Amino acid sequence: MSADEEPLIEIDGLKKHYSTDEGLLDRILGDAETVKAVDGVDLEIAEGETLGLVGESGCGKSSLGRTMLGLEEPTEGSVYYDGEDLTELSSAELRDYRKDLQFVFQNPFASLNPRLTVSDIVGEALDVHGLAAGEERAERVEELLETVGLQASHASRYPHEFSGGQRQRIGIARALAVDPEFIVCDEPVSALDVSVQAQILNLLEDLQEDFGLSYLFIAHDLSVVEHIADRIAVMYLGEIVEVGKTEEIFSPPYHPYTRSLLSAIPEPDPLWEGDRIILEGTVPSPINPPSGCKFHTRCPIAHDECSEWDEHPDLEEVSSTHGIGCPFHEEIQDEVGSSADSTGAESTAD
Amino acid sequence: MSHESQRTTTTERGRIRVTGFDTSVFEDRDERFEWQQDESTVSRDRMTRAWERFKRNRTALVGLAIIAVMLFTTIFARPIAIEGITIQPFSLAPFDPTNSNFGALNQGPSAAHPFGTDWSGKDILSRVMYGGRYSLTIGVITVGIALSVGVPLGALAGYYGGWIDEVIMRLVDILYAFPFLVLAIALIAVLGQGFWNMITALVLVVWISYARLLRGEVLSVKENEYVTAAKALGARDRSIIFRHVVPNAMAPVIVQATLGIGTVVLNAAALGFLGLGLEPGSPEWGSMLARGRSSLIQGQWWITVFPGLAIFLFVLSINLVGDGVRDAVDPQGDTSGGAGVRE
Incomplete structure (x- = not known):
């Protein structure tokens, strides 16, 4: 993203903490613990851009996506x-912004109401915002279905009559119905x-071109x-540890966590003996995260x-577009270079 | 080892490239799957499929048939007139259920009186046929009102949680703490006897189970992504609750409500037996049992057995139907529905 361009969306110090208290007694006794799902995230997304958000399970990717669209109340x-702070808006004021900000969900089997027809699922957005009614609504629904590669005649069917990929297309059609600017794609x-x-990926790319969409792509x-x-x-344990252009992330310099993620990409070559950096232990609990750099408990350096x-x-800005949240990131390259042979055996065992 | 030279290992990635993002291959193939279903085989919705499963359940169908026969005899037992206009002229019952015939007191079953007569010579067959009107309407009306109270409250408690949940569910807990009959007796003592007072007492104890059941279902249904999707679209809470959450949470409540009609009829009969039901002398099944209690000792079994059998048959049939409904709407048997399935 060029520096002179105003970002479409700017996330500033976003936090989402969940309390583990359940019910009245816990609240009275007050020994509730806090899960720090998102713990101070700054991000910018430019118009027409796709920002990929990666990290292991439970690191707060989805929570970040939901919180930034106001589906969860942010803690901070x-x-x-x-130019408008979405977190300050009332739910009624936020409703108008829902036309610009949409969501595509992970599980196409849970994200469509099994009791509604496709026409009702896709048309709901039109009803909610009063965008179209009657004949016009039916036409718009059919147009949307064709946009996402389904047939107009599918409108009267129920979700269970579709395959997973087709359902995901319905979910995308629903998000497109309000003609949004920005879509959070949650896996x-x-x-x-x-x-x-x-x-589906190609469909998303085509739609981006046709409608000038921006994506936050969680995966x-x-x-x-x-x-x-x-x-x-x-992302690691609720924080962004590295941000940069795709090719910058996939080439050195690396954050040590990114390095280990990249080394875990499966390689189809059976004779590949690349280094697989195996992280010790499990992800620390977000209830009681490690002090300092949260990654230090598993960090190889x-x-x-x-x-x-x-x-x-x-x-730390290593270039104008590339930031790494580790002051020792230079050491990781040396370490990688020397340990290539010794970790080869582990990779086959994994 | 000879081919080692050709198959050298490498630490470089990307020697084998997978290029799979060209969809022209799949798009051609997809055409073959774009078959059109015949309209006749498109299963319409879950209710249609549930009904198809229900029809395969013989015992439930027997129960349904018994209920249909009872409904039929009850409706056509005596003419029904609303504001002087007769809308149902048939009269299957051989005698007027409220007419006393002092020439034939406490007679056993005979050709003239197949179920015998009671202490004031009223024909028991006619009374049992006609009494269904009380029992069945009490059952249906009570469950209907209880649903219209319990479903919204349970949905609100489950959906919003927090203090709304606490208030509603603590009220439910308090009502649950009373034994049903104690609560009903206290209420009727205050309100007095009568049809609507009895229904009020019954509703008060029946709605709580629907509210509690629905709340539990709503708690799980509201976690579904389609609910979040509706929120992301900007749908209002009212529309989310009654369009997305409640319809997907109702199945167990419908089962409970079906079974509940039987329980309510039984409870109404119990109240009638205790003399807390309708006005004395009403041909309600429970009250008839109560009146016949003293004559049972004198060997006049027909006075109690026939209304008792009517209660038994109706409650049994409702339970058979309720079980059938449970099997029919059971999500486990619903292979194609994806509600609540999360990996």
Whole structure:
């Protein structure tokens, strides 16, 4: 993103903490714990851009997507769209912005109401915002279905009569119904077959071209993100650890966490003996995250001082578009170069 | 080892490239799957499929048939007139259920009186036929009102949670803490006897189970992505609750309500037996049982057995139908529906 361009969406210090208290007694006794799903995220998304958001399960990717669209109440921070702080708006005021900001869901089997026809599912947005009624509504629904590669005659069917890929298309048609500017795609292809994944990804790209959409593309599959994203943000335990253009993320310098994620991409070559960086242990609990840099418990190049910082280190700009949240990231290249042979055996065992 | 030279290992990625993002291949193939279903085989919706499963359940159909026969005899037992205009002129019952015939007191079953007569010479067959009007309307009306109270409250409690949930569910807990009859007796003591007072007492204890059941379902249904999707579209809460959440949470409540009609009829009969039901002398099944209690000792079994059998048959049939409905709407048997399925 060029610096002079005003971003379409700007996320500023966004936090989403969930309380584990359940019911009256917990609230009275007050030993509730806090899950820090999103813990201070800054991001910018430009118009017409696709920002990929990657990270392992439970790192807060989906929470970030939901919170920035106001589907969850943020604990702290702001989301600016069109100069307006969405987190400050009442739900009635936010309703108008729903026409510009939409969501495509992960699981096409759970994201469509089984009791409504496709026409009602796609047309709901038109009803809610009073965009079209009667004959016009039917025409618009059919037009949307054809836009996403379904047939107009499918409008009267129920979701169970469709395959997973077709359902995901219905979900995309629903998001498109309000003619949005920006769509959060929350792992839109991870529940689909690989062949169908490609179709949906290409559909999303075509729509981006036709309608000038911007995407936040949440995924855990790096090859999918590499294909679709212009820029990538890497998330670990509720924080962004690295952000940059796709080719910058996929080439050095790396954040140590990104390095290990990249090394985990499956390689079809049976004779490949590349280094697979195996992270020790499991992801620490977001209820009680490690001090300092949250990654230090599993980091292959962790220093003593990593745990002593007050907070996660700020992203260090290695180029105008590339930030790495690790002051020691230069060490990772040396380490990678020397350990290529020794970790080869582990990769086959994994 | 000889082919080692050709098959050298590498640490470089990308020697084998997978180029799979060209969809022209799939698009051709997709055409073959674009078959059109015949309109006749398109299953319309879940209710149609549930009915088809219900029809295969013989015992439930028997129950439904018994209920249909009882409904028929009840409706056509005596003429029905509304404001002087007769809208149902048939009269299947051989005698007027409220007419006393002091020439034939406490007679056993005979050709003239197949179910015998009671202490004041009223024909028991006629009374049992006509009494269904009380029992059945009490059952249906009570369950209907209880649903219209319990469903919105349960949905609100489950959907919003927080203090709304606390208030509604603590009220439910309080009502649950009373034994049904104690609560009903207290209420009727305050309100007095009568048809609507009895229904009020019954509704008060029946709605709580619907509210609690629906709340639990709503808690799980509202986590579905289609609910979040509706929120993301900007749909209002009212529309989300009654368009997306409640219809997908109703199945167990419908089962409970069907079974509930039987329970309510039974409870109404119990109240009638305790003398807390309708006005004395009404041909309601429970009240008839109560009146016949003393004559049972004198060997006049017909006075109690026939209304008792009517209650038994109706409650049994409702339970058979309720079980059938449960099987029919059971999501486990619903292979093609995806509601609530999350990986």
